[in-house]
Amino acid sequence: MTPPAGGEGRQGPGTDGVAAALLDEDGRIVWWSRAAEELLGWTSAQVSGTPARTLLAPDATAERPPGGTAGRPPGSDDGGRLRLRHSSGTVVEADVRLMSSDTPGGTLVVAGSPEGPAGWDQDIAFARAVLSQDRIAVAELDMDLRVVRTNAAFDALRPDGCDDDWLRDLPGSGIHGTVRGFMTGVAETGSPVIAAEYPFEADRLLSLTCVRLGDSLGVPVGIAIAAIEVTERYRAQKRLSTAYRSAIEIGDSLDVVHSARDLVAVLVPALGDLACVDFPDDVLQGRDPPLGYPGVEASAPRRVAVRSVDGAWPRELTQLGERTPAVPESAEVAPLVVGEVIVADAALLREILGHDPRLIARYMPEGMHGSLGCPLYHRGRFYGFASVYRTHNPAPFDGADIKLMQDLCHRAALAVDNAFRFTREHHTAVVLQQSLLPPSASESAAAETAGTYLPAAGSVSVGGDWFDTFPLSSLRIALVVGDVIGHGLQATATMARLRTAVQTLADLDLPPDELLMRLDDLVQRMMAEAEEADTLGASCLFALYDPVTRMCQMASAGHPPPAVVLPDGSAEYLAVAPGPTLGVGDNPFEVFTTTLPPDSVLALYTDGLVRRDDDTADPEAALLASLARLVRAGEPLDRIGTELIAGHPAHECPDDDVTLLLARTRAVAEQSTSMWEYPADPAAVHEARADVNAQLAAWGLDEQAFATELIVSELVTNAVRYAGGPIVLRLIRDRVLVCEVTDPSNTQPRLRRALNTDEGGRGLFLIAQLATRWGCRYGARGKTIWTEQALTL
Template sequence: MEPPAQQPLDDSPAPGFDGVAAALLDGEGRIRWWSRAAGRLLGWSADEVVGTLGRELVAREDAAAGGAGTAGAATVRGPAAGADLERGAVEPVAGRVRRVRLRHRDGHAVTADVRLLAADEGPGTLVVAVAPGPGTGRGPDQSLARELLAQDRIPAVQLDMEMRTVRANPAFEALRPEGAGDDWLTSLPSMEGEGLSGDAFRRVAEEGTALVAAEYGVGTPGSETGLALTCLRMEGPLGEPRGVVVTAREISQRQRARRRLVQAYERAFALGSSLDVVRTARDLAEVLVPALGELASVDFPDDVLQGRDPPLGYPGHAASAPRRVAAKAAEGEWPTHLVQVGEPVPVVPERPENAVTQVGEVLSAGPERARRVLGHDPALIARMLPEGMRDSLGCPLYHGGRFFGYVQVFRVRNPAPFEDADAAFLQELCQRTAEILDNAFRYTREHRTALVLQRSLLPPAATESSAAETAGSYLPAGGSASVGGDWFDAFPLSSLRLALVVGDVVGHGLRATATMARARTAVQTLADLDLPPEELLTCLDDLMQRMKEEADQPDSVGASCLFAVYDPVSRECSMASAGHPPPAVVLPDGSVSYPELVPGPVLGVGDNPFEVTTVRLPPGSVLALYTDGLLGHDREAGMERLRDDLGRLCPPTTGPGTAMPPRPLDRISADLVRRHPDTDHPDDDVTVLLARTRAVPESDIASWEYPADPAAVQAAREDAGAQLSAWGLVEESFTTELIVSELVTNAIRYAGGPVGLRLIRDHVLVCEVSDPSNTQPRLRRARSTDEGGRGLFLVAQLAHRWGSRYGDRGKTIWTEQELAPGGAARALS
């Protein structure tokens, strides 16, 4: 690093910089530049020291006054600061000020405060030194402090690093309380509950962050008189902290109260953030204390607490007794002798003194008037009025002709009575709170209506059938959304099959709930027609398009849906999706997977086919259907979380060493909902439907196939009768043989062959006849002159239920006959 050229300097000291010596060291620690102030401080000229090592100017601690010589004298190690100076050329201690003894040219030691500053680019160190003590110069902040202490209009005081008073102006001394010691300023308590003033001053001195207009109390405890203190750190010429300077401004009781009132107005804007009436009462009490007084209470009638609309009428005509729901004390706990939170509030007798509250105005009452309002009843006074009460304000929460509650504020320490501004603020705040409560009740009514409607439309939480056991859980959305259009369903189909449905309607509230109701009804109706999953979703898509045309807001109509059919005979599950996430499958060995389902568009888009996916499920498998509310905002992460949760909640039930019984589905579904990231206030409905599959044993299934020959009818009757005898259902043989005869005859006559016959024994006896025709069978009443047309009519009379469904090739006509506990079939009437 090249030394800067020596330029002629003005010897006159600059304010704030006189006495400050400086030298520049290169990367090896040699002096490359020497200021004239440094020469005045140590007596060495620039020609004598430039090129020598800076550490050679550090004096021995035990050096004698002699030893004058050149700068090339032997190297001498000094104290810790000298070590810093010695290391300064390599790694300067930035910002650190050390006191060090330096060698004067005459041989004596010079004490100086030294600071090392690293160069921004390249090696090198700037050494700045100043002799300590008064007269060594002052920085800008010292000049400011000097000017503050010289005037007598603004109270100001200078404190050192130990918070001892260095100097104070007369205006500050005039603030000293009578008989107070020198440390009175550092012992003031904060009026905001943040400790003593001395602690704040020390933080300013150590950290350098200014303290601006902090309020501290003076005078007797509880007095509203105080000081607004501003504290700034003072620094020396090298940036070292020297103490603080404090200015003060008196705060009167009226100014303090006005400021608290302004702050209370600002905090009042937060009211209404919650639709919980108890939370609203607590927020109201927080605003009132200590803005208006030291104690505040909020009472609600039981109608409000129980979610019922308060009846029309003035406060005195409230139908239910009030109860204290919130209480706030400025210091400590709520007084024990007063009515506590949760306790009923004693009824105050109607008197002329409290008639003003009947029409919703503020009642201001001092101690004597408050006792008259209470009828001078000692027991009632003790329960309602705090000890040492100076003044009180009371105001009803009244809106729209309904009484929602009552608010009271007390002053017990502040001797000043309530002013008109205080009463106006309380009245405005109570009116706002009453409007908030009324809005909360409006929301609650709509929420309750939608929730009751939605829950009434959902199936039972758990069902049992031959195909599977099911369990569902539903968690409505929280916040402003409340309820949505999620639904799940599980209902039986023909031939012991089970339909599983889960859907999610766009939007929330009553509109979404009504759309959900229509969609769920349509699914059940279409499923009764035994439509395959892809055809059912196509029909449901047409319905949703018509609903969009009817709606005043078409974009708000739409839904996703997953429809699955499980057959316990074939053990196959066929499913199709309309924009819905795939189900999770938990096999008995504990493995969890998602079928490769190809989702179609959401319902209401139209002109798009839906694809069917079929999976084979061993008995004991768990099928988990859900809505995207369970997954959260990140679908992939939610599906991975669901996979892990199902793996933990559904342990293996088969395999070596596993004898653990399957866990109840209702507990699994409840745990899945509880594991949602935001269970308390989800922003979307969370719906889960679980099904644990079962299978019909092979021994309970019998099937045959016959050619299109009229003689096959007799064979079918005989085969069915023999099978029923083997099953021990002899009493059902006649009815079953008659049904088989009619159905097989119709299939051979109108559809051709081959004709399939299948019997399934469960809690009902299922009879199925399949043929290759797609013609829909029709039930009609034959005339007395007709020779045929009575077969299906006869079958309908003999069977408990009957119907037909279409497959990939042809159709199947099925019947169900109820089996009594003893095995007897329904008697032919």
């Protein structure tokens, strides 16, 4: 048996779930679809060549007399609901249709389950229901876009003097193109168009939805289009859109009084002719109001914003800055407790005010037709009260007006609450940020440093900028500047984690590029743990300076390049190749190496210092010029940093954190270092002791000779025994005495407690007792074990 062209089991468009079989002129099965196999369980090999009647159940009957011939089931283009035999012995009911085949004398049989949305009976019932209803205009068109049938609602919608094709020829276009154009597109591609809006007949508006229709085999036969008039909805949206667009500006300044002014600016003229806002003292003095509604008599708010369509606020009403008189409690003001709007005409407002002439004069403008009053509530706290009056327009307030009043007051209350929360969070973040930063100035053998931090102001919360300096082994120093993406407490907390991680990784004496790679892994883990991954990420610049070699190595993760001012006064940016920001992953970082003469000043900073603005066309050049002008011999670094940030164009109210770290390099004199190289020979231990004792005597450090001799003996002995040669011994004298032993092995030394019966294993324990600090770092080849001993100066 050969399947139709296209492959076995391949269904035509729209035939999913429809079983099909092809019969010859004798009623025998010559082709069997995969859907038929799924419906009845018989494979194509099992039914090939068998009469189709053998698949009928013994008691099979159609719901309507099928008619038929001797050679096959019910006749061509006929059918009904039949009971068919399943391969398992059960009976399956199916809706069967027979159609003439292109094969001479053959018949195509299609069958589908009568249950669910795939049943043809349900499809017919649904189509009848759609065409018989009179609320949604529906029309069916053929593939040439000619009208086939319409319902009564479509006929009623048709403009006078137009034929049935009026919708197809409707002028104008929308985002889907012309009506004829999108109808043609739906007919050709089958991609539906949903709720496309088109104008017709002056200012009327239609919403059109169009889908393609297909027959039982999925062959396209036309399109169906539904039309709903949305003119009234469009007019209502247009009427309120201006007010809602203006409402976006409420609360932009994060100032409570400014938010009140924004609110009345929207209320007039959107809702009325006069509007005012009153705030209690807690709001004006920056305190959180207590939970719940304090009552009209206890609140005694103060008027903070007014607006009149005529420009002048009536003298009789409560003026700006005055307290509003208390209103007696009544059932009419009870909705205020739950934040609802009070709608009142002149008579009701007089009743609410208890017919008190004094209160009426302060609350009720002359000629008032109606008023709306709404409390400003958020998170159960009462922040104030807003009122709007109509004096020129006699139309009463409708439901849309009330909804707009509620929305605007809710937004204003949210703005006030945001102002409170911003103030608290900003203060907390600043305190936390400053407590996490290191001391602003530090002194070491490698450099003198001074850091300056200026938090963002205005409506921007504190960010995650940080700087850090800390000593490393062999008198080296680490300089770090970073900038966490985002603002607020989350950015500050992320900054704290990254600063701790940098210190921990730097203590391992990793090179700058490997340190950033591991820091990048940490940020990726933090992003995986965070609910909002797009809020994480950071830039970072890490630099190592060695005062012995005067070499500075640095690597950047998407951070601005540092600047350097040399002792001769020249200033330049270092050509550090910036890698990707932390969190991107799978990207190497490049190490930039340079040699700095003593008294060079390095400037590490965050992008807030070089942010572009209207006053400075080239902030990078301006920063370099300022550094060259301010950095002078002997000038304190903290004073240079203060003057540099004071000259920043936006230093009064920066829109981003500004961080600056200055470091003036130092160098260890050549006569304060000594270095020797030995072969991997046990005799080298004796030579090393002799060399060290001679050098310490020359330096006048006889008091350290005994402890240093023991340290050198242990380190050189271990190198000879376990690492091989060459072995390099170096002494550095500064504020501490540094002893280094370098060997070609990468084996990590491990401190342990030896047993009484052990012959060795006490060397590192002894070194730890004699030295104030010790550790191990790895280089490109081999490792270096170092110790530090305090010197009495």
